[in-house]
Each structure stands twice: as C-alpha cells, then as structure tokens.
Amino acid sequence: xxxxxxxxxxxxxxxxxxxxxxxxxxxxxxxxxxxxxxxxxxxxxxxxxxxxxxxxxxxxxxxxxxxxxxxxxxxxxxxxxxxxxxxxxxxxxxxxxxxxxxxxxxxxxxxxxxxxxxxxxxxxxxxxxxxxxxxxxxxxxxxxxxxxxxxxxxxxxxxxxxxxxxxxxxxxxxxxxxxxxxxxxxxxxxxxxxxxxxxxxxxxxxxxxxxxxxxxxxxxxxxxxxxxxxxxxxxxxxxx
Numbered sequence: 711x712x713x714x715x716x717x718x719x720x721x722x723x724x725x726x727x728x729x730x731x732x733x734x735x736x737x738x739x740x741x742x743x744x745x746x747x748x749x750x751x752x753x754x755x756x757x758x759x760x761x762x763x764x765x766x767x768x769x770x771x772x773x774x775x776x777x778x779x780x781x782x783x784x785x786x787x788x789x790x791x792x793x794x795x796x797x798x799x800x801x802x803x804x805x806x807x808x809x810x811x812x813x814x815x816x817x818x819x820x821x822x823x824x825x826x827x828x829x830x831x832x833x834x835x836x837x838x839x840x841x842x843x844x845x846x847x848x849x850x851x852x853x854x855x856x857x858x859x860x861x862x863x864x865x866x867x868x869x870x871x872x873x874x875x876x877x878x879x880x881x882x883x884x885x886x887x888x889x890x891x892x893x894x895x896x897x898x899x900x901x902x903x904x905x906x907x908x909x910x911x912x913x914x915x916x917x918x919x920x921x922x923x924x925x926x927x928x929x930x931x932x933x934x935x936x937x938x939x940x941x942x943x944x945x946x947x948x949x950x
Contacts, residue, residue, distance in 0.1 A: 729905070729906075729909040729912075731901075731905040732844070732902055732905035732906045732909060735898055735901055735902045735905060736824065736843075736902065738898070739824070739826065739843060739898055739902075740824075746898055749897055749898070750896035750897050750898050753890055753896070753897045754829050754831070754890070754893060754896060757890055757891045757893070758831050758833075758835070758893050760891075761835050761891055761892070761893070762833060762835065767891060768835045768836070768891075768892070770888070771836075771887075771888035771889075771891045771892045772836060772888075772892065774884055774885055774888040775836075775847060775885070775888055775889065775892065778847045778850060778851050778854075778885045778888075779847070780814065780846075780850070783810065783850060783854060786854075787806055787807070787810050787854070787857075790803075790806055790858075790861075791803040791806045791807050794806065794861070797940075797943045797944070798943065799937070799940055799943055799944070801918075801921070801937065802861050802936060802937060802940075805857075805860075805861070805914065805918050805936065806857055806861065808914065809853060809857050809910070809911065809914045810853065810854070810857065812910065812914070813849065813850060813853045813907065813910050814846075814850070816906070816910055817844065817846045817849050817850070817903075817906070818846075820843075820844060820906065821840060821841040821842075821843065821844070821846070822841070824841065824843045824844075825841055826841055826842045826843035826899070827841070827842060828840075828841070828842040828894055828895065829842070829893050829894065829895070829896060831893045834893055835892060835893060836892035836893060836894055837894070838892075838894035838895075842894075842895055842896065842899050843896075843898070843899045843902055844899055844900075844902035844903040844905075844906050845886065845889050845895045845899040845900045845902070845903035846903065847885050847886075847888075847889050847895075847903070848882075848885060848886045848889060848895070848899070848900040848901075848902075848903030848904055848907070849902075849903035849904070849906050849907040849910075850903075850907070851881060851882045851885040851886070851903075851907070852882050852903065852904050852907030852908055852911070853907045853910060853911055855878035855879075855881055855882050856878075856907070856908070856911040857911065858878070859874060859875065859878055859935075860911075860915065860930075860932070860935055860936050861935065861936055861944070862874070862935070862944055863933075863934065863935030863936075863938075864934060864935040864936075864937065864938040864939075864940060864941035864944055865941050865944035865945035882904070886900035886901075886903070886904065915930055915932075915936070918930060918936060922937075927939075
C-alpha cells in the first residue's frame with residue numbers, strides 16, 4: 711500500500727510537470743504577453759511571406775496536415791485497435807481507443823473555453839475551421855506518436871527502437887511546423903498542443919499503470935512500453 715501511494719505521488723508529479731507548460735502558455739496567451747505575441751506574429755508573417763513564393767512548401771505542409779487529420783487517425787487507430795484485439799491484447803486496444811478519443815474531446819473542450827481566433831492573413835494559402843488554441847493537429851500528433859511508441863516499444867529493439875523514436879519526434883515537429891507555415895496556427899497554439907497532448911498521455915499512462923497494479927502486475931516502465939510481457943504478440947509472432 712505504501713509503495714502504491716509513493717507511485718501515485720510520482721505519477722501526480724510527472725503529470726504536473728507536463729501540465730504546467732500548458733497552463734503557463736494559456737496564461738500568457740490570455741494575458742497577451744508581448745514577447746509571446748512578437749514570436750507568434752513574427753513566425754506567422756515570416757513563414758507566410760516565404761510560403762507565398764514557395765508552392766512546394768505549401769504542398770508539403772498541406773500533405774502533412776492531411777496525414778495528421780482526424781479522419782486519417784480514425785482509420786489508422788481503428789485498425790491498430792482491431793489488430794490488438796485480434797492478437798488477444800484487449801487492454802492495449804482499450805488504451806488506444808480511450809486515449810485517442812479522449813484527446814479529441816479534450817481538445818474541443820479547451821478550444822471552446824479559450825475561444826482564440828485563428829491568424830488572419832491578407833493572402834492566405836490555406837483555411838481551417840474552428841478555434842486556434844491549442845492546435846488540434848499538434849496535440850493529436852503528440853498523442854498519436856506517444857501511443858504508438860508506448861504500445862509497440864516492447865517489440866522494438868536496438869536500431870529499430872531508435873529509428874522509431876527519431877521518426878516519432880520528427881513527425882510531431884513537422885506537423886507543428888506545417889500548421890504555422892500554412893498560417894492557420896500561431897507558434898503558441900502548437901506549443902500548447904504539444905504540452906496538452908503530453909499531459910493527456912501522461913494521465914492515461916498513469917491510469918493504465920494503476921490498472922495493471924490492481925491486477926497484480928508491475929506498473930508501467932516507460933522504457934519497456936505498456937505491456938512488455940506481450941512482446942512476442944506485438945512483434946507478430948504466432949498466437950498461442
């Protein structure tokens with residue numbers, strides 16, 4: 711019981727550490743802090759001027775935005791959850807579904823509460839609906855990359871693991887850059903999306919870890935993934 715309490719405290723501390731940057735960004739945006747506004751406006755205007763004369767950048771950014779959109783994630787993660795159920799890993803499938811769906815709901819609620827308008831540009835190269843803060847694409851990219859890593863880390867070793875982590879980081883950063891380059895988000899929107907996405911994954915991972923302990927299994931070790939005992943099933947080995 712004492713060990714469980716200590717782990718719960720550390721989980722709360724970890725969650726607070728990733729939630730604080732989001733809360734700080736929200737405060738600075740609401741307070742219209744001038745240094746942050748200068749960064750937002752400078753990135754918006756500078757990238758917009760570049761995008762107007764470099765159509766390849768716009769095409770690449772739009773392609774990334776499509777890849778990181780809700781309809782694509784719906785198909786991809788429905789397939790991942792279905793595959794996990796087929797591999798007799800229902801707990802992991804539930805983690806995937808709850809984390810991804812909950813992330814979408816969370817982003818919509820926060821956007822509604824903050825109610826920040828998107829950037830306004832004289833010659834926009836792209837358009838987006840809804841509110842601006844936090845970036846749904848940035849938040850979803852963070853959550854999607856983290857979920858896939860946490861689920862499949864047990865099946866990855868050595869170079870494959872390093873490549874997966876590098877690809878995940880590059881994907882998340884590229885999505886954020888694309889949204890600013892298209893002029894549909896500010897830098898602070900993207901950073902807030904990253905922070906809120908990380909906080910959400912931390913909360914869901916802590917809940918999953920507590921669920922494992924209730925069933926007599928060790929808590930989650932981030933270096934080993936969510937369920938390291940199922941490495942064979944996750945690697946595609948034959949089912950028992």
